[in-house]
Amino acid sequence: MMTPPPKPLVRDPDQIRLAMLGMVEGNGHPYSWSAIINGDYDADGMSRCGYPVISRYLDAQPRDSLGIAGVKVTHVWCDDSDDAQRVAQTCGVPEIVGRPEEVIGEVDAVVIPTDIGHEHLERARPFIDAGLPVFIDKPLTDRADHLARFIDWQRSGKALLSSSCMRYAREFAALRTQLKPVGRPRLVSVTMPKSWARYGIHAVEAAYPFVSLGGWRSVRHSGDDRVAMVHARHADGIEIMFMVIHDLYGGFGHVSVTGTEGCAHAAFEDTFYAFKAQLQAFVDYLRTGRSPIAFDETVEQMNIIIAGLRSREESGRVVDLAEIGPGPNA
Numbered sequence: 001m002m003t004p005p006p007k008p009l010v011r012d013p014d015q016i017r018l019a020m021l022g023m024v025e026g027n028g029h030p031y032s033w034s035a036i037i038n039g040d041y042d043a044d045g046m047s048r049c050g051y052p053v054i055s056r057y058l059d060a061q062p063r064d065s066l067g068i069a070g071v072k073v074t075h076v077w078c079d080d081s082d083d084a085q086r087v088a089q090t091c092g093v094p095e096i097v098g099r100p101e102e103v104i105g106e107v108d109a110v111v112i113p114t115d116i117g118h119e120h121l122e123r124a125r126p127f128i129d130a131g132l133p134v135f136i137d138k139p140l141t142d143r144a145d146h147l148a149r150f151i152d153w154q155r156s157g158k159a160l161l162s163s164s165c166m167r168y169a170r171e172f173a174a175l176r177t178q179l180k181p182v183g184r185p186r187l188v189s190v191t192m193p194k195s196w197a198r199y200g201i202h203a204v205e206a207a208y209p210f211v212s213l214g215g216w217r218s219v220r221h222s223g224d225d226r227v228a229m230v231h232a233r234h235a236d237g238i239e240i241m242f243m244v245i246h247d248l249y250g251g252f253g254h255v256s257v258t259g260t261e262g263c264a265h266a267a268f269e270d271t272f273y274a275f276k277a278q279l280q281a282f283v284d285y286l287r288t289g290r291s292p293i294a295f296d297e298t299v300e301q302m303n304i305i306i307a308g309l310r311s312r313e314e315s316g317r318v319v320d321l322a323e324i325g326p327g328p329n330a
Helices: 029-038 043-047 052-059 081-091 117-129 144-155 170-175 196-210 271-288 295-313
Strands: 016-021 071-077 109-112 134-137 160-163 185-193 216-223 227-234 239-245 254-259 263-267
Touching: 016 029, 016 271, 029 052, 029 071, 029 081, 029 271, 043 052, 043 081, 052 271, 071 081, 109 117, 109 271, 117 134, 117 144, 117 160, 144 160, 144 295, 160 271, 170 254, 170 263, 185 196, 196 227, 196 239, 196 254, 196 295, 216 295, 227 295
Parallel strands: 016 071, 016 109, 109 134, 134 160, 185 239
Antiparallel strands: 185 254, 216 227, 227 239, 254 263
């Protein structure tokens, strides 16, 4: 029996209404993502949003580079209602709701721009149950039982997508074309600030395209909640080192690939490009029904994050990914 071709996930692909739902400390995505999608923002309000880096990279763009045609963030809700007011005023979002569920029936899809993985299951549940497509910021989750539920949803045909913007970084795409002098890769190393639970997925997505899908074998976390030295082993014969340190902002998104003959390096710089490409990928998914990411990849990446957390909790024990849960193609 032939599988039917994918079809749009929204009623009118040329007029897509999005809800931006949620905001947590240390993450200003409701501001930046709403501005990038809606195509305009109040510069003074953005400068006072509490995330100066957002103003810097938005202000550096030509205004005509902002906006995704045929798409608008029309509704916003934040955990703090004052934040919702500020996001709406700064980014031209017309509707503020008192509860996230109020957007059901009013929008075509939902964006959950928060990065605390164990909260995402309950944040997403009302919209998955209502049949709305959902984009969830990285990481999808940091709990194995929650991941199992997301897998069930996806297999039952629910439309959900999650990624890190590092997947779309132009710097890492260029690096992947410059590996011939490296010889046979033997080590991929990535540095990131913040925590393994919240930013480990940035490191994993940055390293992920340099090895093959399905070959991740084990993870060992030697550190604590402020310093994560995480060693992953891969069937390709490549060792992967993730170094995630709470205040390592000078090493945000540095990737090195070292091999039998040389070494190549790239540093993440163009945040705007990566964010817009990430959001455009979700919009393309809504318009075509074709996911830009194989869900198997998301599952494997979450298994890596969860294995790292388990290893840390168990004094640096080497954790086989097979013990976390189903892997790719399971």
